[in-house]
Amino acid sequence: MSWIAESYAKINLGLHVLERLPTGYHRIETGFCFLEWKDKFEIEQASEMELELSDESIPTDDGNLINQAVSVLQRYVGLENNYRIQVEKNIPAGAGLGGGSSNAALTLRMLNKIEELGLSNEDLIDLSRDLGADVPFFIRGKTGIGKGIGHEIEEIDIQPDLWIVTCFPNVQSSTPEAYRYCEPNPNPDFELERVLTEEDPEEWRYMLFNDLEQSVFQRVQVSGNLKDQFYEFGAIYASMTGSGSAVYGIFEQDFVAINAYNGLLDLDLPTNITRPGFSPDYGIYRKE
């Protein structure tokens, strides 16, 4: 008997870097929503802890966020059994799609259920403190605005009711570097929630920005080219997600989105298309 569940990717709708903090982190404000791009987890009891990933380029040692999530539970709560965790990786790493953070969050949620630990989402968020700023968003599984270092989530429905096409240009981008080279830009008059919930997405092009984009595009030029390509394909809005390198385009009409998706696949680039108003299945299921 095993347990199965899915770990979803995110994109950032706007990312404002407000301030450099003494901790080395940055105070930000960003919109988080989901893509239909997912890794598949299967967990079963085993004689010792084992991690198997379908993507051999990602480490399976202590550097893996799945193992770090297991260690946190072992250290602070205690686990009765050992498990074999098998993951079909589809979300590209180093893409700004939050694949590692999403995997860490799902590991906490699955082991909480399998071992009947009875921890609430808030308990899991407390435990995830050292795993990454994006992990609380993935534990909640709801769209919203991330504040603080990205870990304080105000849940609001900002999943675009439009097609989202997302493409990884086959080059990774480093999150620490993206923040190190960005220019914090406090703008007290900007209201992210209002822009995301009230403005026509056609207007986002002129008002919704990712402050990490400029410096990442200088180092990862393919991402900048990809953004131009999205506008050529007819996107009403295009942006890099998070610290890159992936870029997404938002489309009003299905045939325009599908044409962009097929065009990017023809270039041999990992690409995803997400339906309007998509909502992830956060269920954890038993497989006999």
Ligand SMILES: C[C@@](CO)(OP(=O)(O)O)[C@H](O)COP(=O)(O)OP(=O)(O)OC[C@H]1O[C@@H](n2ccc(N)nc2=O)[C@H](O)[C@@H]1O
């Ligand atoms: C940029 C964003 C946008 O959602 O996502 P990704 O592009 O990584 O997916 C996040 O802020 C990334 O979150 P996450 O990837 O969980 O970051 P962490 O592991 O906590 O931090 C990695 C490093 O990024 C920098 N960092 C991260 C978050 C933040 N608010 N300020 C920072 O300066 C720090 O240098 C930190 O050591």
Ligand SMILES: Nc1ncnc2c1ncn2[C@@H]1O[C@H](COP(=O)(O)OP(=O)(O)O)[C@@H](O)[C@H]1O
């Ligand atoms: N479970 C995991 N899945 C993907 N990457 C992981 C995982 N654990 C650790 N990593 C490492 O984290 C780094 C960032 O990956 P990821 O979290 O997918 O990207 P991003 O922060 O750009 O969203 C990668 O270099 C990868 O080797």
